[in-house]
Amino acid sequence: MSTERIVGVGAGTKDLATEDMTLNIGPQHPSTHGVLRLRITLDGERITAAEPIIGYMHRGAEKLFEVRDYRQIIVLANRHDWLSAFASELGVVLAVERMLGMEVPVRAVWARTLLAELNRVLNHLMFLGSYPLEVGAITPIFYSFREREQVQRVMEEISGGRLHYMFNRVGGLKEELPAGWLGRVTDAVAAVRHGVGDIDRLIRGNEIFRARTRGVGVLTREQIEQYGVSGPIARASGVDFDLRRDEPYLAYGELQDVLRVVTRTEGDCLARFECLLDQVHASLDLADACVARLKELPPGPINVRLPKVLKVPEGHTYAWTENPLGINGYYLVSHGEKTPWRLKLRSASFNNIQVLREMLPGHLVADMIAILGSMFFVVGDIDK
Amino acid sequence: MSETHVLAEGATLNSFGHDPWWIIGLKALVVFVFLLLTVLITVWAERRIIGRMQLRPGPNRAGPFGILQALFDGIKGALKEDIVPRGVDKVVFFLAPILAAAPAMVSFSVIPWGGVVSIGGHKTPLQLADLPVAVLLPLAMASIGVYGFVLAGWSSMSPYALLGGLRSSAQVISYEIAMGLSFVAVFLFSGTLSTSEIVAAQAHGTAFKVAGMTLHTPSWYAVLLLPSFIIYIFTMMGESGRIPFDLPEGEGELVAGYHTEYSSLKFMMFYLAEYVNMTTLSALCTTLFLGGYRAPWPITWFWSGANSGWWPVLWFLIKIWMFTFFFIWLRAALPRVRYDQLMKLGWKVLIPVSLGWILFVSVVRALRNEHHDVGPIMIVAAIIVVLLLIASFLWERVSASEAQPEEAEAAAEQDPMAGGFPVPPLDAPHYHGVGNGRAPNSAEATRA
Numbered sequence: 001m002s003t004e005r006i007v008g009v010g011a012g013t014k015d016l017a018t019e020d021m022t023l024n025i026g027p028q029h030p031s032t033h034g035v036l037r038l039r040i041t042l043d044g045e046r047i048t049a050a051e052p053i054i055g056y057m058h059r060g061a062e063k064l065f066e067v068r069d070y071r072q073i074i075v076l077a078n079r080h081d082w083l084s085a086f087a088s089e090l091g092v093v094l095a096v097e098r099m100l101g102m103e104v105p106v107r108a109v110w111a112r113t114l115l116a117e118l119n120r121v122l123n124h125l126m127f128l129g130s131y132p133l134e135v136g137a138i139t140p141i142f143y144s145f146r147e148r149e150q151v152q153r154v155m156e157e158i159s160g161g162r163l164h165y166m167f168n169r170v171g172g173l174k175e176e177l178p179a180g181w182l183g184r185v186t187d188a189v190a191a192v193r194h195g196v197g198d199i200d201r202l203i204r205g206n207e208i209f210r211a212r213t214r215g216v217g218v219l220t221r222e223q224i225e226q227y228g229v230s231g232p233i234a235r236a237s238g239v240d241f242d243l244r245r246d247e248p249y250l251a252y253g254e255l256q257d258v259l260r261v262v263t264r265t266e267g268d269c270l271a272r273f274e275c276l277l278d279q280v281h282a283s284l285d286l287a288d289a290c291v292a293r294l295k296e297l298p299p300g301p302i303n304v305r306l307p308k309v310l311k312v313p314e315g316h317t318y319a320w321t322e323n324p325l326g327i328n329g330y331y332l333v334s335h336g337e338k339t340p341w342r343l344k345l346r347s348a349s350f351n352n353i354q355v356l357r358e359m360l361p362g363h364l365v366a367d368m369i370a371i372l373g374s375m376f377f378v379v380g381d382i383d384k
Numbered sequence: 385m386s387e388t389h390v391l392a393e394g395a396t397l398n399s400f401g402h403d404p405w406w407i408i409g410l411k412a413l414v415v416f417v418f419l420l421l422t423v424l425i426t427v428w429a430e431r432r433i434i435g436r437m438q439l440r441p442g443p444n445r446a447g448p449f450g451i452l453q454a455l456f457d458g459i460k461g462a463l464k465e466d467i468v469p470r471g472v473d474k475v476v477f478f479l480a481p482i483l484a485a486a487p488a489m490v491s492f493s494v495i496p497w498g499g500v501v502s503i504g505g506h507k508t509p510l511q512l513a514d515l516p517v518a519v520l521l522p523l524a525m526a527s528i529g530v531y532g533f534v535l536a537g538w539s540s541m542s543p544y545a546l547l548g549g550l551r552s553s554a555q556v557i558s559y560e561i562a563m564g565l566s567f568v569a570v571f572l573f574s575g576t577l578s579t580s581e582i583v584a585a586q587a588h589g590t591a592f593k594v595a596g597m598t599l600h601t602p603s604w605y606a607v608l609l610l611p612s613f614i615i616y617i618f619t620m621m622g623e624s625g626r627i628p629f630d631l632p633e634g635e636g637e638l639v640a641g642y643h644t645e646y647s648s649l650k651f652m653m654f655y656l657a658e659y660v661n662m663t664t665l666s667a668l669c670t671t672l673f674l675g676g677y678r679a680p681w682p683i684t685w686f687w688s689g690a691n692s693g694w695w696p697v698l699w700f701l702i703k704i705w706m707f708t709f710f711f712i713w714l715r716a717a718l719p720r721v722r723y724d725q726l727m728k729l730g731w732k733v734l735i736p737v738s739l740g741w742i743l744f745v746s747v748v749r750a751l752r753n754e755h756h757d758v759g760p761i762m763i764v765a766a767i768i769v770v771l772l773l774i775a776s777f778l779w780e781r782v783s784a785s786e787a788q789p790e791e792a793e794a795a796a797e798q799d800p801m802a803g804g805f806p807v808p809p810l811d812a813p814h815y816h817g818v819g820n821g822r823a824p825n826s827a828e829a830t831r832a
Contacts, residue, residue: 021543023543023544042543045547045723132719135719135720136627136628136630136718136719136720137717137718137719137720138434138438138627138715138716139434139437139438139716139717142438142439142440143438143439146439202717203719206718206719208628208718208719208720208721209719211721211722211725212719212720212721212722212725364722364723364724365547366720366722366723367722370722
């Protein structure tokens, strides 16, 4: 923790000499989940200026995309946001399939929808556990990990991965769903629905938690629009925008009666937390609907046979998906090669985190932790 | 409550000062060893209990049930490399951990463990020392202990440590006042500041007659002076610097607060101080509010010997462990409050309530001493309290509903599918730059 102290300008000339303190939060601070660095200037314990300094984890994902063929890109694409791996894979294959004009088998579409929602539940559970931890409650994370384990077990069974699933393929999914798997998904969903209630009761109504989060870190609609904030954070401020409803992809078009977009209007930390909590329930409902539909569907292929060399015709497209943390987009420009000419990645956390410099000033250091935790970011998703 | 208490041998101030030197030395040694052992067991128990509360086993490898874990951790911690950062104020940096740990131990010397027992033919009370003003000693020691934290923060020359030290000084100062005030009612009732005599004063409830029946008021001050007890519980948590009031070392914010720069044995001293403090505060609470070492009521009902000989030590330990469990339970269950909320609770709630309560207690006490009927006063007071509760409840409702009306406005406008393509709104005003984002009175707006 390197620190620097800057003597206030004009110290001694004013009636009372005061000194602003510059504090580096991160890159290795326990509350930044990785290597985000915030340079904040403090007046006492009040923040007068804050600047997120990013890039400590930059891995050049976009440049690496350009020297990988489309099958390999999927591996890379699920790395930047390790908590929404499936959802990030999805954007790539959607873009490629669109460019190829490929028809994806119905069962693959529904299975993808199911897995995307399970992935969303996994992601949200992580933050539902870690956020109370940031404000000092050490127990909920163990409850959330218990629930994560339920979902992770079915994800692991189908894909072999617990974090990086690598289950999407251009044209469908890697393999057929294992026998009896759908039943186990139903059980897991039921178990999680029950277990999330524990976290809810332990934290949501807690007086101290509410005092720490209510009215803290209010994000206005204007700021959200300026900075391109998306996902549950934007919806907590009443920006009712969800690609699953507003530009349905996968099977979401047919799920409109089940799909419930969770919004809040307060825009504070509590609203963001509640959005996440309620969205877990909404996603579990969607997962149930997907399972029911998959059981009805007649047997059929789950992927498309691909040529040995997969070349995407010349052109460009932008595929965006509603990732757990917000809008994740890929702008794919192809020159008809095996590799993309350019694959621009628009990640959710990158935009979401920029707004911190407007949110933090005026708050206390303790609020900074509450706010930072409620911005639900993954550092890899920021730094790409 | 019957006459069986007469059999119990309670200590009074007169019991002290007659011990030979070796008994005093023995007692001091026992207190010291007891505290160290309690710390080890508390650390282990905390990890096991919290483990169970968090769906995991907790340490279970070192020794039976992992009971040696704390000991090994202590040894390992003490043998680690001792790093003294460049630029620290060396003398103060070395002095601070000692200043933190020693007073916590000293406080325990005035805590009574039991009544008068016989050691090697000498009749002696199970208490290291007692003074006419014994209860003031833990308060004084707590104040001195803060110097340890403040100086540790100051001498470390690190912003995290400095903020931690500042927080801890402000916290302890404000909670100490409320803590001292919560004792006043006890002093008023017991008529003494000596710990052994406060315990003795809780042996019997005063008798009074209602409708021809003789009733005894409850003898524990926790029941008789419930508001004082509740205030003490709050201040106890504040003084111990643990969740929900562990702001000086809130790891999310200040890494480790005042002991960020400490390592090895010096760090272990702070660790020790925290747990000794916890035990001392529990013991103090037991003494002042839970009848000290005396057996709880249902036991004395059927066993007249419960308060004689060495048995009181058992009751004392049980009561202390109840509090320790309470501390641990809170740590598993609660988040951390914010610094200004903590201050608000201390200064705007605990201290005024304490003062009002003391006033009430002394009025009732004075009237009763002059043989006035206090019944009507009690009724009026009860009505006032109920009215206040209703008012605060209504206030809560009103202020909550005031926050509501903004909801309607958000939904309107913008068609997210303008032109068949989802677009973020185009009427967004231009980026207005950094610097105007000063959150409007964030800290003030949120209630404590």
